[in-house]
Amino acid sequence: MTGDQSDVFSRLKGMLPSRWFGTPTDPVPLVDAVLTGLSTSLAFIYSLYLYAKQQTRISTATDGWLDMIAADFFGPAGLSRKTGQSDASYRNAIKVTLLREKATRNAIIKTLVSLTGRTPTIIEPQRPADTGAYGAPNSGYGVAGSYGSLSLPYQAFVIAYRPHSSTGIASVAGYGISTGGYGQASQAEYASMSMVTGGVADSDIYAAVAAVKPEGTTIWTTISN
Known part of the structure; x- marks a missing residue:
């Protein structure tokens, strides 16, 4: 295998003059002992290089380097690895969080569905589709729709549901x-x-809403079973 001890050993021995030390396959105990020591060290350095190269990309990073990548993008407490979470699972969570839609109503819905598996209820007091309107067919007192208010701009009420x-x-x-x-x-x-x-803890749900809500808005969030 490229870069392993036997590969490096054969490469080093192949560079020596064959008139002095014979062909690469000829046993030369003293020379072979020296080259074995060198090739072992160089093979370790090469494996370290390959490992370091992996850690430069999210798709190939492993171990604590994934945690460092998450902390770099989302802050120390932004996306912590869960207890027992594998590298593959954590890597996927980083990619999803990094590329997910943000600053929209749909972003809150998609984020909570991804986290809990359940669709939240969202009510915007100034959105007739949520509150209904006088004489509109989508509302009825005590039957359908919610109370609306024009005095609550840039605000919404979210009912998030815990996983089953x-x-x-x-x-x-x-x-x-x-x-x-x-x-x-x-x-x-x-x-x-x-x-x-x-x-999924309640704190995870609150943090998820806060992470994708539009800036300058107030999202009143409650959690229900």
């Missing part, structure tokens, strides 16, 4: 479950909400 379920608790089947085993996955034990990993 979280990802659960790693390695735990649940107390009394037949598949559970003592001290091993999937073990049976009492569980609490504090043990749940991978779920």
